[in-house]
Amino acid sequence: MAVPLYQAKAEFFRTLGHPARIRVLELLQDGPRPVRELLASIEIEPSSLSQQLSVLRRSNLVTATREGNTVVYALSTPDVAELLRAARRILTEMIADQGTLLAELRSAGLPDAAETTA
DSSP states (O other): OOOOHHHHHHHHHHHTOSHHHHHHHHHHTTSOEEHHHHHHHHOOOHHHHHHHHHHHHHTTSEEEEEETTEEEEEESOHHHHHHHHHHHHHHHHHHHHHHHHHHHHHHTTOOOHHHHHO
16 A cells, blocks of 8 residues: 555655754755764764664665765755755744744733733
8 A cells, every 4th residue: 555645745754853864964965975074063973873874865865875985975866955945944934933023022012921920
């Protein structure tokens, strides 16, 4: 039985649900990187990075190639970088909307929680 598309999408987004995985994908937007560079940039234990890279490989979000003794990772498709850029745009807009709401609340002259409890 085929997996419904919404379920496949949910699994895809669960794969992205770890900060180290997101950071790896962000770093790979600039091009392929060897594991040692990823490790220096992310500052997590090597075993943790290896585990996260394995999840990304199994999900086909990254590819790995061996160059001598070095394993180099790359985004599997430019669409991954576009997804990260879209997420940044969405987050920027959400934060801007929150800032606008906060400014409106402050300008309304209503007491905030600290003033009402004092």
